[in-house]
Amino acid sequence: MSIRLAGRAPRTARHPIAGTGGRTAAIFLTPFFVLFLVAMIAPVVYAVGMSLFAERRSGLGFGGTETEFVGLGNYVDVLSSPTFVAGFGRLALYCLLYIPVLLGAALLFALLLDAAVAKAKRAFQLLLFLPHAVPGVIAALIWAYLYTPGVSPFVSALESGGIQIDFLSVHMVLPSMVNIAVWEWAGYNMIILFTALQAVPREVLEAARVDGAGEIRTAISIKTPLIAPSLGIALLFTVIGSLQLFTEPTILSSATTAVTSTWVPNMWAYDAAFNRNNLPQAAAASIILALVAGVLSWVVTRFASKGRA
Amino acid sequence: MIATTDAPSRPADLPTGRGTTGRPGRPPQEPTDRRGSRTRRSARRPGASLAVNGILILGVAYMVLPLLWLVFAVTKDAKGLYGSSAFSPGGAFVENLQQLMTQDGGIFWRWLGNSVLYAGIGALVCGFVALMAGYAFDKFSFRGKNGLYGFVLVGVLIPNTATVIPLYLLAASVGATNTIWAVLIPAFCNPFSVYLARVFSAGYLPDETLEAARVDGAGPIRSFFSIGLPMLVPGFVTIVLFQFVAIWNNFMLPLIMLQDRDLFPSSVGIALWQSQVQQNPEFSTLVIAGSFVSILPLVLAFVGLQRFWRSGLSAGSVK
Numbered sequence: 001m002s003i004r005l006a007g008r009a010p011r012t013a014r015h016p017i018a019g020t021g022g023r024t025a026a027i028f029l030t031p032f033f034v035l036f037l038v039a040m041i042a043p044v045v046y047a048v049g050m051s052l053f054a055e056r057r058s059g060l061g062f063g064g065t066e067t068e069f070v071g072l073g074n075y076v077d078v079l080s081s082p083t084f085v086a087g088f089g090r091l092a093l094y095c096l097l098y099i100p101v102l103l104g105a106a107l108l109f110a111l112l113l114d115a116a117v118a119k120a121k122r123a124f125q126l127l128l129f130l131p132h133a134v135p136g137v138i139a140a141l142i143w144a145y146l147y148t149p150g151v152s153p154f155v156s157a158l159e160s161g162g163i164q165i166d167f168l169s170v171h172m173v174l175p176s177m178v179n180i181a182v183w184e185w186a187g188y189n190m191i192i193l194f195t196a197l198q199a200v201p202r203e204v205l206e207a208a209r210v211d212g213a214g215e216i217r218t219a220i221s222i223k224t225p226l227i228a229p230s231l232g233i234a235l236l237f238t239v240i241g242s243l244q245l246f247t248e249p250t251i252l253s254s255a256t257t258a259v260t261s262t263w264v265p266n267m268w269a270y271d272a273a274f275n276r277n278n279l280p281q282a283a284a285a286s287i288i289l290a291l292v293a294g295v296l297s298w299v300v301t302r303f304a305s306k307g308r309a
Numbered sequence: 310m311i312a313t314t315d316a317p318s319r320p321a322d323l324p325t326g327r328g329t330t331g332r333p334g335r336p337p338q339e340p341t342d343r344r345g346s347r348t349r350r351s352a353r354r355p356g357a358s359l360a361v362n363g364i365l366i367l368g369v370a371y372m373v374l375p376l377l378w379l380v381f382a383v384t385k386d387a388k389g390l391y392g393s394s395a396f397s398p399g400g401a402f403v404e405n406l407q408q409l410m411t412q413d414g415g416i417f418w419r420w421l422g423n424s425v426l427y428a429g430i431g432a433l434v435c436g437f438v439a440l441m442a443g444y445a446f447d448k449f450s451f452r453g454k455n456g457l458y459g460f461v462l463v464g465v466l467i468p469n470t471a472t473v474i475p476l477y478l479l480a481a482s483v484g485a486t487n488t489i490w491a492v493l494i495p496a497f498c499n500p501f502s503v504y505l506a507r508v509f510s511a512g513y514l515p516d517e518t519l520e521a522a523r524v525d526g527a528g529p530i531r532s533f534f535s536i537g538l539p540m541l542v543p544g545f546v547t548i549v550l551f552q553f554v555a556i557w558n559n560f561m562l563p564l565i566m567l568q569d570r571d572l573f574p575s576s577v578g579i580a581l582w583q584s585q586v587q588q589n590p591e592f593s594t595l596v597i598a599g600s601f602v603s604i605l606p607l608v609l610a611f612v613g614l615q616r617f618w619r620s621g622l623s624a625g626s627v628k
Contacts, residue, residue, distance in 0.1 A: 016377075024449060024530070028449070029441070032441065032498070032503060033442075033457070036498055038498075039476065040467065040498065041346060042608070047478055077534070078609075110612045112361050112365050117361050117362070126611075126612065127373055127612070130372060133607040134604050135603070135604065135607070135612070136558055137560050138579065141579070141596060142375050142376075145378075145604070146375060150391050165371070188622070191619065191623075193623045195622060195623035204501050215357065240466060240468050243468050246560070246561050247561065266471075272473055286471050290468065290471035290472070291473045293466065294466060294467070
């Protein structure tokens with residue numbers, strides 16, 4: 001089929017097609033870059049601008065507000081807000097738990113599917129991938145019910161086995177959230193890694209076999225290092241994705257009081273904008289999050305390309 | 310099919326998932342099927358087979374049981390939801406759907422229609438715009454190409470939700486919040502789609518074909534529409550599918566941009582109902598039925614369009 005070739009990256013060295021210079025390229029590129037400007041650059045620039053000002057009540061509280069330049073004052077306020085810092089700490093903890101579990105599960109399933117003895121590979125792939133078709137809101141809703149005692153078959157199964165766990169308690173809600181995200185994204189990442197595994201050349205595996213390496217040994221010390229670049233990409237997108245955490249905690253916050261309205265930085269920004277009506281602080285919080293994402297992406301990219309060199 | 314048209318002709322200059330080619334120990338990607346030689350060995354390993362397939366079945370159970378729970382839950386009334394065994398059918402399926410369709414004057418239909426509208430139009434426009442840009446990045450040479458492409462890659466790395474509040478602030482300053490444009494315009498733009506489009510253009514569309522068109526006297530725009538576009542249809546479908554799902558699943562953007570309930574997509578509408586479950590447990594059957602109906606099209610799309618998401622994911626995994 002046409003699948004394999006799609007795995008080719010754009011060529012770098014190529015013969016330019018004569019007569020297709022800048023002007024034609026401009027016609028093809030303008031629509032995208034106009035949208036890019038309107039939907040990404042302009043909002044960020046506007047938010048940076050806004051985050052440098054604050055609204056102060058003038059006089060005795062009458063007479064409206066006036067806008068005042070405060071420089072990085074909002075950033076200082078946001079970063080010294082205990083709820084924001086707590087939210088970031090929670091997000092960091094979430095990432096530390098989520099990323100290894102997610103990529104570990106994805107890699108395990110990819111390697112198992114790539115094993116010679118695996119049966120019905122296409123059906124397994126489809127079924128493992130299926131949760132990705134479920135919107136985040138609905139995934140969170142389904143699991144919220146599955147965490148609720150009385151409704152959940154799993155809670156009652158555990159109870160009949162003598163185990164009492166309140167998945168929505170203050171201490172358990174973070175791992176519960178990780179579970180939802182793993183459920184949504186493990187299949188997706190599994191397919192990425194499995195596709196990379198399919199491209200590992202047969203000769204290398206034959207050589208390993210001749211050298212006496214078993215299936216498990218081959219999987220760990222031959223296949224996994226060979227798909228390191230794909231693991232790097234999966235890691236990069238997982239990091240960016242985890243920082244966005246908003247949907248799942250927002251849905252769970254209606255099911256448990258353990259999730260507060262400022263539980264993660266994105267919720268903090270939402271709360272600042274719409275409950276506390278402090279738009280400049282909301283803007284500053286969004287910019288901080290984007291910066292952290294940028295720095296982390298850069299680190300992951302560096303790390304990934306170093307691992308390749 | 311379009312498959313391996315240029316694979317034998319120039320394997321060397323195609324950077325693959327293995328990183329830079331030609332380096333020892335990093336063999337280039339080869340579209341060989343090695344299944345043949347490997348199944349022969351499998352017959353001798355019943356224990357290994359049991360372990361591997363056993364773990365896979367456990368994994369599938371983890372992925373599928375929650376969905377199965379939803380399928381059974383949608384057949385139960387509110388009492389049955391709490392009382393009965395989770396994986397046995399109840400008798401309230403039709404009743405639940407009727408309630409879903411009539412609640413609040415049938416607003417769920419509207420939400421579903423809005424989701425189809427936002428995701429459908431958003432994905433088609435996004436796909437087309439991205440295809441044009443990806444095609445230009447792949448096939449044309451012009452000054453500043455690498456710099457512009459750098460912008461695209463930076464765009465890929467900006468987390469979506471970090472731009473939602475900035476988008477809201479900007480939209481509010483021009484009075485565009487609470488309109489469909491506030492949801493649609495951001496949906497039209499996805500840098501990752503441009504990246505995918507460039508990969509697809511390089512993979513599906515040999516330069517020689519365009520060269521031939523040029524010799525026949527077709528201009529660059531005509532050759533895009535008459536030759537490039539038809540050959541890129543599989544890539545286009547893949548990009549549209551992924552963007553469709555991304556828009557359908559988006560929650561934070563419509564939640565923040567829209568105040569009018571009539572403009573909500575199904576994700577925000579269902580979340581609104583869910584927020585009322587605490588006061589009124591009757592709403593839980595609505596939430597479950599709404600969830601069931603709104604994931605059905607996506608699950609069917611993924612089952613029916615397997616070829617496309619598989620190719621999208623393999624393209625996306627390449628640097």
